[in-house]
Amino acid sequence: MLAAVSDANEARAEGFASEHDCVAVAPESLFENPEIDAIVLALPPQFHADYAIRAMRAGKDVLVEKPIALTVADAERAVAVSGETGRLIMVGHVLRFHPAFEKLKALIDQGDLGEVRYMHSHRLGLGKFHTENDALWDLAPHDLSMILAITGQPPLEVRGEGAALLDHLSDFAHLHMRFPGGLRSHLFTSRLNPYRERRLTVVGDKAMAVFDDVEGWGRKLAVYRHAVWQDSGQWAFTTNEPTYVPVEEGMPLTRELEHFIECIETRAAPRTSGEEAIEVLRILTAGSVTHG
Structure with missing residues (x-):
């Protein structure tokens, strides 16, 4: 209550x-x-x-x-x-409780995408503008939390680059990460973009998946079963139309609060723990951007 x-x-x-x-x-x-x-x-x-x-x-x-x-x-x-x-x-880290991300994580854990080799996330829009934290620190924690949930381990290497157009705080930022096993990931955030984009793409060696939160519920999670192979020393590929995975509708914030109440009652460790938040901050700190 x-x-x-x-x-x-x-x-x-x-x-x-x-x-x-x-x-x-x-x-x-x-x-x-x-x-x-x-x-x-x-x-x-x-x-x-x-x-x-x-x-x-x-x-x-x-x-x-x-x-x-x-x-x-x-x-x-x-x-x-x-x-x-x-x-x-x-x-x-509210997007960890988004039904589309939960379904994406389940597909990955079940092996539907094969071995994950690459991820990229784009979180773009106009605003919000803060006096203490830039586009990277304001927008990237959600995506970093999802990326860490998928990798299950922190990156070995982080590189960042950004641009401050309004004042001394970056309005655009890129992060490039290298994880154990060769998995690579990049993240792009912007608070000076003319359109909204909220997209996480996961590339596996069997299939690719896209969580697009700007889309309606029937199209938030798409799986692409493209094929790439070598033929007589040359690379060949085929493309396929996406399959839209059914996702239960639900407000991530409501689900996050329900999880918090459940943890209070059961004393279970929260899904988005303080330890995970520390890893997110380590990445943000390591990738603190240079302005140019």
């Missing part, structure tokens, strides 16, 4: 509380209230780690919006306190 809404802006808190039939409270009182079991933190990211630590030390489980922090050290502090206090810390 939602017990309360809190915001430094009292009027905004009261407005949301009225919508959700709960009370508006001052931020300080959240941590002191023994009847509140868990807190969802959606703050400017520079405040996430300290408030998460404060909540866990007050006996609350915590769901923290991404990114968990702006430095690896701060994220590690928060995860360490989770271990010390026995409180859960879950991070809002």
Whole structure:
């Protein structure tokens, strides 16, 4: 049950509380209230780690919006306190709970795509503009979380490049990653793009799959069974029309919150754990872009 809404802006808190039939409270009182079991933190990211630590030390489980922090050290502090206090810390990598991604992950785990050799993700659009984090740090955590879920291990090498057009923060960013076993991946983010693109492509040695969140539910997950082979020393290929995989409709944010509640009740480790969030921050830090 939602017990309360809190915001430094009292009027905004009261407005949301009225919508959700709960009370508006001052931020300080959240941590002191023994009847509140868990807190969802959606703050400017520079405040996430300290408030998460404060909540866990007050006996609350915590769901923290991404990114968990702006430095690896701060994220590690928060995860360490989770271990010390026995409180859960879950991070809002919401696309891990998208039904289309869950189905894609199942196809990969079942071997339908064969061995995954290459992935690329594009997350493009106009806005949002922040004063503390650039396009890479704002947009890439979702895609990095999905990529790490598929690879099951962190990259061996990360290279980044970006461009700052409005001020000192990058508005475009590319990340190139090399994983154990030769798997390669690249990620492109932009907050100065004239059209929206939300696409993850996975290339296996049996088939290719595309999770396109801009498409309607009937076309969000497509599998392409193209064939490539050598014939008399020359490469040949055939193309096939995509097969659209049925996907159960559902709001990723709702499913994420349901998972958080389930973890609170069962004390199971969250799917999007603090440890995973640390790996995401390590990649972001390693790929911190040079402007050009």
